[in-house]
Amino acid sequence: QDYFLSSQALIGKKALVTAGPTYEPIDPVRFIGNYSSGRQGYAIAECLRDAGAEVTLISGPVALDAPTNIKVVSVTTAQEMLDACAAHLPVDIAVMTAAVSDWRVKDFSNVKIKKGENAPPPTFEMVTNPDILAWISQDAPIRPQLVVGFAAETNDLLDNAQVKRKRKNCDWIVVNDVNPNTKIMGGVENEVTILSSSGKQHLKRASKKDIGRLLTQKIIQFFNV
Ligand code: CTP
Numbered sequence: 092q093d094y095f096l097s098s099q100a101l102i103g104k105k106a107l108v109t110a111g112p113t114y115e116p117i118d119p120v121r122f123i124g125n126y127s128s129g130r131q132g133y134a135i136a137e138c139l140r141d142a143g144a145e146v147t148l149i150s151g152p153v154a155l156d157a158p159t160n161i162k163v164v165s166v167t168t169a170q171e172m173l174d175a176c177a178a179h180l181p182v183d184i185a186v187m188t189a190a191v192s193d194w195r196v197k198d199f200s201n202v203k204i205k206k207g208e209n210a211p212p213p214t215f216e217m218v219t220n221p222d223i224l225a226w227i228s229q230d231a232p233i234r235p236q237l238v239v240g241f242a243a244e245t246n247d248l249l250d251n252a253q254v255k256r257k258r259k260n261c262d263w264i265v266v267n268d269v270n271p272n273t274k275i276m277g278g279v280e281n282e283v284t285i286l287s288s289s290g291k292q293h294l295k296r297a298s299k300k301d302i303g304r305l306l307t308q309k310i311i312q313f314f315n316v
């Protein structure tokens with residue numbers, strides 16, 4: 092057990108963490124999803140818990156065990172994730188690691204869509220999902236004191252992420268390179284740069300658990316200066 096976590100520096104603080112993908116249903120057997128494993132979010136939730144925070148973890152569909160002493164709320168879609176977040180505010184700290192689907196199909200089909208014989212492939216009208224991070228940071232009735240977003244990028248990482256941070260008005264944004272060759276999205280390791288209004292900090296490649304520890308350390312520092 093790390094010294095800084097066992098110091099219980101976050102006792103009395105409430106934290107909300109989102110993790111994993113969302114699934115947006117198309118018909119009873121199909122959905123739009125992504126490769127997120129939930130590992131980074133679960134690791135952060137566990138570190139915040141170990142540091143004494145009261146943690147609610149809003150989780151999309153993942154293949155991870157529910158951590159102990161954390162309130163886990165399982166959701167499927169982006170809209171459900173937003174509703175679950177809203178129901179668990181106010182909090183002091185929000186860490187939004189989830190890979191939320193940006194779109195959903197406009198009209199869910201109650202019956203399985205058939206391939207048909209020589210029929211053309213279906214096309215789907217899409218609608219944009221709510222942006223949970225932007226909502227928490229800009230529209231929630233009581234804004235968390237610290238809002239941490241993630242940025243999944245494949246190119247122009249820092250520039251794209253800084254634009255994202257400003258657009259969503261979050262305090263920090265944790266940038267990761269989700270090109271398949273990095274084996275980060277869906278994998279066990281991460282390498283990130285944390286951007287804030289006052290600068291940037293690079294965390295070298297490490298297990299998602301260790302990245303969770305370092306991020307929690309930084310959160311502890313934020314509340315203790
Ligand atoms: N996010 C969210 N709700 C959404 C989309 C994203 O809360 N509907 C959050 C993610 O959890 C992450 C941050 O916003 O913390 C950035 O997500 P990302 O997909 O990297 O950025 P987008 O703003 O969705 O832009 P794009 O996918 O076009 O890069």
Ligand code: CA
Nearest residue numbers: 190191192193
């Ligand atoms: Ca997105």
